[in-house]
Amino acid sequence: MTPAGTHHAPELRAAAQHLGRRRFLTVTGAAAALAFATNLPSAGVAAAAELDARRIKDDPFTLGVASGDPQPTSVLLWTRLAPAPYEPGGGLPQERVSVRWELAHDARFRRIARRGTATAHPEYGHSVHVEADHLDPGRRYYFRFRAGQWVSETGRTRTAPAAGSRPGSLTLAAVSCQAYHDGYFTAHKHLAQDDVDVVFHLGDYLYEYAVNAVGGARNYTDRTLPAHYNKETKTLQDYRLRYGLYKSDPDLRAAHAAHPFVVTWDDHEAENNYADDISENGDPAAEFLLRRAAAYRAYWENLPLRRPQLPKGPDAQLYRRLVWGRLAQFDILDTRQYRSDQAYGDKAHPAGPETDDPARTITGATQERWLIDGWRRSRALWNVVPQQVTFSQRRLDLTEQPKLSMDAWDGYRASRQRVLAGARAARLDNLMVLTGDVHVGYAFDIKADFDDPSSKTLGTEIVATSIASGKDGADKPANWETYTRANPHLKFYNGRRGYVTVAYGRDSARADFKTLDAVTKPGASLKTAASFVTEAGSPGLRPA
Structure with a gap:
């Protein structure tokens, strides 16, 4: 098995980095990589003519506003101009647009903290990424954008506490897996009203699969989606249009406007179950790298990410670290871009x-070292790892040689053991892994030896169920009894849609699993299905 990142010659990646804009929008063939070269505009550099924003006749802020990656003195502010989000180009010509932004201490914008002008470049899908800096630590702010006569909705955000400070509490929400065609984003509507400091999106922000004219399980009767959504996404234009569909959802817009997001991708933002430059269906590596480059670029354009996360062709450093004073350190991982190909044909299989x-x-070796080195230097009480796929062992049956998921950490057991050895060497007392991917809620104790229930508990894993993927689900899926018997370290298993909140304090952390009865129809109420507590210095989950 070839290690990740070494499957194919570097010139394939270089070719994908030098892909012309017009061809990038429409072509997936490898020949396109050699046909044209494009240099995206650097900060302050205009590569297109300027459009007078006063000529924009329809509201360009149809995709809302967002903020992300809060730091003690700065936060990222985002919007994307798209007066016609379901049309190629978002309804704007290939011209740059000047956009004014304001950040205030109050929702009425009477006390302005910062303001400025940014450029929405067509090369970036007319998205705007403002790194608002020189802010006060640990403070709430309000922000908005203006283009011509149009004013965006107001967003609410906040900065992280000062480095070295000792905040007494932090509450986050973890979400994942929002297949538009599987149902409504009602969980986001409730999340927008929830009292949390920050939201972690753990992957599968969108899906590459076709969405039919009635929106799949949404079964629209009052609208018809354009035919270009009824195909799998492969080109930059495809991915941009798909984000236009998803981000025009009012509940997702509300959640983004209410809270800063910290995001990481999994597989469906590009293609199901890909591994590094290996596609699900065995496409030529050069062709898949072009698709990955398109997917990564559209991801950055449409989410509140800072400049260091801007892709270079098919590559982007998404893993990064955020600190919440000395209360929590967040090491956000990317377990998709650098991984080795899945073992045993990516089928459920016993360990081998x-x-x-x-x-x-x-x-990947570089990210692994970065994670462990960061733990060694950590001064935080809680060390939290937001990432994509199930970290704890998950036996899928009750046989003597049970099958395991080859797409999760169970398929990379040596990798998991190195990470856990690093946590033990760093003497982490309070390790928590946050996970998405599997469309269910799990609560695990992380064991030194998963095959020995009496072995030492090294931390906890909280798995957030999906926003919509999997449709309505059930409180007890058909395999509930099998999984709970096969995995003694599994403390909770629920198959409904929703999200999870985790409240961190100096003495303990509390996880609340919040679920909906249905997503195939709008308006479902939210309930707390279960709550668990883990005490600082004493890893392991107990019912709250």
């Missing part, structure tokens, strides 16, 4: 030589 091969990795 491939799963335990130390040459195979789910993070």
